[in-house]
Amino acid sequence: MKLKMDVALDTKECWNCPIKHQAVCARCEPDELERLEEIKYYRSYEAGQPVIWAGDHMEFVASVVTGIASLSQTMEDGRTQMVGLLLPSDFIGRPGRDSAPFDVVAVSDLTICCFRKKPFEDLMTTTPHIGARLLEMTLDELDSAREWMLVLGRKTAREKIASLLAIIARRDAALRRNTPKDGMHFDLPLTREAMADYLGLTLETVSRQISALKKAGIIKLDGKRKVVVPSLDLLINETGDDIDGGPIV
Amino acid sequence: MKLKMDVALDTKECWNCPIKHQAVCARCEPDELERLEEIKYYRSYEAGQPVIWAGDHMEFVASVVTGIASLSQTMEDGRTQMVGLLLPSDFIGRPGRDSAPFDVVAVSDLTICCFRKKPFEDLMTTTPHIGARLLEMTLDELDSAREWMLVLGRKTAREKIASLLAIIARRDAALRRNTPKDGMHFDLPLTREAMADYLGLTLETVSRQISALKKAGIIKLDGKRKVVVPSLDLLINETGDDIDGGPIV
DNA sequence: GCGCGACTTTGATCAGGATCAAACCCGGTT
DNA sequence: AACCGGGTTTGATCCTGATCAAAGTCGCGC
The missing domain is CATH 1.10.10.10 (Winged helix-like DNA-binding domain superfamily/Winged helix DNA-binding domain)
Structure with missing residues (x-):
C-alpha cells in the first residue's frame, strides 16, 4: 500500500483553517504551538486507501484536515460495522496505547496532520491544555458513540x-x-x-x-x-x- | 424519589478496596488523595431507583463502589436502548458539562462515591494525574462503546x-x-x-x-x-x- | 461510439425477530 | 393455603429487512 505522504501544506492552515481545525490546541500559548509545530507532519491518502489496520503499531496521533475517513471493525466471516466517521477536526489515535483498536480507511481523498506519538505524549505531560482538550473531545465522542447505539439497536x-x-x-x-x-x-x-x-x-x-x-x-x-x-x-x-x-x- | 444517602463506609475502602477501586486516583500522592477525601461523599440506591435523568443538572461526578447501574436512552414512543453498564470502578459524569447526557438507573442495589463537581474540576487543573487517568478511562470506554456497536449492528x-x-x-x-x-x-x-x-x-x-x-x-x-x-x-x-x-x- | 467496471436500483422470495397471547414459576403477603 | 404480582417461558403468526438475482446508470478509457 503505497502512500502519498509529507505533502506540503501551508503550516499555518493547520491551526487557523476555515474548518475550526484547532482540534488539539484550542487554548495553547504561542510557545506551546511552536513545540507542536516541531513534531507535526502531513500525510495524504486517496479514497479507499487504508490509513492503518486494527492491531497495527501506531507511531503517531493525528487530526483530520480535509476529507473523510472511517473507523471500522470486521468479523472473520466478513460482516463489517463502521464505528465512526472521521470528519475534518476529528482526532485519530490514542496517547498511551501503541496499537490501533480499529481499521482506519480513507473514504474520500484525505489529508491528516500527524504528530509523532512519543514527543506528543511528552508534550501532554507538560502542557495541561492539551490533555484537557483531548479529554473534552473524547468525552464528546463517547456521547456520540452512545447516541449511535440507539440508532443501531432500536x-x-x-x-x-x-x-x-x-x-x-x-x-x-x-x-x-x-x-x-x-x-x-x-x-x-x-x-x-x-x-x-x-x-x-x-x-x-x-x-x-x-x-x-x-x-x-x-x-x-x-x-x-x-x-x-x-x-x-x-x-x-x-x-x-x-x-x-x-x-x- | 427518596434516596438513602451519605451512607457511612470505611473511607479507606474507597481507595484500597478489593475491587481495584482506584479509578480516579491510581497514581496520586498522599497529599493529593487527602484533597480528594475532602470533597467526596457516598450515596446508595436501591435496585430500580434512578440516580439521574438525562438533562438533569449534575452537581457531582462519581465512581461506582458496589452494585451495578445502567446508562440508557429512551425514545418518545418508549423504545429504550441501554448504552452502558456501570460496574464497580466505573466512572459516572463528565467534568466540564453540567447536565447528564443519559439516564443512570441502579440495576441492583448500588453505592457510589461522589465528588462535588466544582472542587473536583479545580483539583483536576492542579493535579495532572487525575486528568490523565480520566483520559485513559474515557478512551477505554470509547473503545468498548465502539466494540458494542458491532454487537448491535451486525x-x-x-x-x-x-x-x-x-x-x-x-x-x-x-x-x-x-x-x-x-x-x-x-x-x-x-x-x-x-x-x-x-x-x-x-x-x-x-x-x-x-x-x-x-x-x-x-x-x-x-x-x-x-x-x-x-x-x-x-x-x-x-x-x-x-x-x-x-x-x- | 463502444465496452467495461463500479455503483445503484428494483424485483421476488426467505427468514430472523417482533408481536400478540397465554401459561408458568416462585417468592412474598394476607 | 390461597392469592398476588413480577418476572419468565413458550406458542402462533406477522412483518421488516436479508438474500438472491437481474437489470439499469454513469463515468471513463480506448
Missing part, C-alpha cells in the same frame, strides 16, 4: 437512513458555518455500501429506503450523490428523535 | 446473548481476581428485559435464545439468575468473535 431502516442524512446535513452545515436551514444541499460522501456498514443494514435496504424518502418528498436526489433537503424539520421528523437537535457525530 | 440474536454472557463472565472473574476458567458460575445481574434493552432485542427473543444455549449445553441455569459456564471457550465460540479475548466492557 431504530427502523427508514429512521436509520434519516438519522444519517440529518447528521451529515448538520455537520456539513457546521463546516460551512451555515446555520442549518431549509433548502440545504450537500454531497453524500459515502457509497450505499458504506452507509449500510455504518447503519447495520444491507446496501439494498439502504437503496430502497433512500428511494422511499425520495418518493415521500423528504429528500431530492441530484444524480446519485447530491442530496437536497427541502425541509430539515421534515427530515428530522423521520429520524424518530425529538426535535431539539440531537448529537453532531 | 450480530445475530444468539451471538448477542453469547457476547453479553461472555462479557459478564469475564468482568465477574476480573472482579474476583480469578482468571476466567472452565466451570465458572456467576449471578445474572439483569432481568430479561434489561438484557433485551442492552442488546437491542425483545425480552421474548432473549428468553428464547437463552433456552437455546441451555439446550445446546453451552450454559446451564441454576434457577433463573445463576449461570454456569462449563467451558468459556465454547461460549466465546458462539459470540462470532475471534478467540483472543476481546473487550472487557
